Amino acid sequence: MPQGRGALVVLAVLAGLVVAPPAHAAAVTVSNGTQFTDTTGAAVHAHGGGMIKVGDHYYWFGENRNADNTFRAVSVYRSTDLRTWEFRNNVLTQSSAAELNVANIERPKVVYNSSTGQFVMWMHKENGSDYGEARAAVATSATVDGNYTYRGSFRPLGHMSRDITLFRDDDGTGYMISAARENADLHVYRLTPDYLGVNSLVHTLWPGSYREAPAMFKRGGTYFLLTSGATGWNPNQQKYATASSVAGSWTSPVDVGDSTAYGSQTAHVVPVQGSQTTSYLYLGDRWAGAWGGRVNDSQYVWLPLRFPSATSLAMSWTPQVGIDTATGVVTGVGSGSAYETFVARHSGKCADIPSSSRADGTAVKQYGCNGGANQQWQLQDAGGGHHRIIARHSGKCLDVGDSSTADGAAVAQRTCNGGSNQQWQLQDTGGGHHRITARHSGKCLDVTSGSTADGAVIKQHSCNGGGNQQWTRRAA
Incomplete structure (x- = not known):
């Protein structure tokens, strides 16, 4: 092939590569x-993960x-x-490693060290039977x-270390934040330049306040x-604090x-x-331990964070989250409450799992409303305008036997299985009341x-418009 023609071909190929549009994920x-x-x-x-x-x-x-x-493992997924x-x-x-044969590894977080070319993971390590070790552990890889x-594993500077997170600042400085002193304190450590060890203790934040599950991020300055x-395992009030630098003064938690x-x-906040734009997405765990389940039965709660000002933070419930990674736009989708009670119109009483039973097959009955978790229900989208209705205290689904x-078929709680007999449609009947109809x-x-x-x-019956088939949804 003549040299001039070959050069033209190469230029044409390169031009094709340059103008090829980048692939973008859909919303x-x-x-x-x-x-x-x-x-x-x-x-x-x-x-308990990070991203x-x-x-x-x-x-x-x-x-x-x-x-x-x-x-069992630290697993990684990509999207x-x-x-x-x-x-x-x-x-x-x-x-x-030998010390991982019988262990608990919790809250793994990974950052990249550009000076060493290594991905560095920190995590909370225990002995698998109790929380007496309270150690931090480190692992590395050349690929993510x-x-x-x-x-x-070790105790940083001799201190206990439980719930843990990592943060890499804009200048490349690495920080590790962990709960210490039986969770009473929260320590902020500056890492060594290779991120494999602790250089110094920067802060002991809010001594005696018993804070855990830390997640640090930076927005603007x-x-x-x-x-x-x-x-x-039981959820509680989350709080946030702010600072103008990691090593500076932090506000009191709000x-x-x-x-x-x-x-x-x-668990984590991902930009x-x-x-x-750049949005900030809260990643939370709804731990199954709160209803007696295993960690691997836990669920995820993701919510967009809002910033009323440069130094304030807000978070509201939405049943879904719209995410467009191409534009960076993250928004809440839908309305309602994280948990609801269902109050029978004719009696003013609540749909209830008696004695807070967690057993499959426990019949649903009505009782005076008392605010208990066995009277609180989560609506989970099942598609086609239907929902799974999940008991808060047990994590089990409202099911037609x-x-x-x-x-007259019995309605009870059972382990969720995706069946149409566990899917329900809520139909507005006016005046704030709804029919709840079984999909199957x-x-x-x-x-x-x-x-x-x-x-x-409470059973299923042909719909007849009666007050005993109409339910008021109240935020729990």
Whole structure:
């Protein structure tokens, strides 16, 4: 081939590469209070996790537990749109090191060290049977989703270390934040230049305040630190504080969200930077331990953060979140409350799981409203205008037994399975009341015989417009 012609061909090819439009993820909607699934349909196990963006992909690391809640792996998934998750690897497992054979690894977080070319993971390490070790652990990899080399565990500068997070500042300085002194204190450490160890203790924040589940991020010139109270698996009031520098003075913590963070606990805050804006997305865990379940049964709560001013933070409930990673726009979708009570119109009494039972097959009855979690329900989108109705105290679904279509068929709580007999449509009947109809049968949730007594059984029955088939939805 003549040299001049070859050069033209090369230039043409290069020109084609230059003008080829970049691939952008489409806008998506993520449903809250659910167990996410990956591209194979398997549950995403990234509990207590953190997220890092590399190229066009967001990589989500988190806890993956055995059936007895001990450590199985740190799993990583990737996505371009924050909804479609591809499983990539179990980057750290029980076989990665001898001391991980019987252990608990919690809250893994990863940052990239540009000077060493290493992805560095920090995590909270325990012995698998109690919380007596209270150690930090470190692992590294040359690739974000490769097998991480375990570097060991220790107590930073001799201090206990439990719930943990990482933050990389704009100048490359690394920080580790962890709960210390039986969770009474929150320590902020400056890391060594390679991020593998602790250089110094920068702050002991709010001694004696019992804060955990830290998540730090920077917006503009303001640093935000979001934390949870220490109440075990049960959710509580999240608070935030601000500072003009990590090493500077931090404000006193201020409440954000409702009194239970909408049934969740802080895991991470991820910036979603796009062509129009940078949004900040709260990633929370709705721990199954609150209803006696396993860590791997836990659900996720994601909510957009709002900033009324440069130094203030707000978070509200929406049942879904709209995410456009191309533009950076993240918005709440829909309305309603994180949990609701259903009050029968004819009796003024609440749909109730008696004695707060967590057992499959426990019949739903009406009782005087008392604010208990066994009278609180989460609506989870099931598509086509239908919802799963999930008991807060047990995490189980409102279910018509054996998928019966008969009048009088029992309605009870059962483990959620995706069946149409666990899907319900709420139809407005006016005056703030609703019919609740089963998808598989088209029949109404009904208080038997219109009884007004405590303990009256709730079943399905052909819809007839009666007050015993109309329900008022009240925010819990």
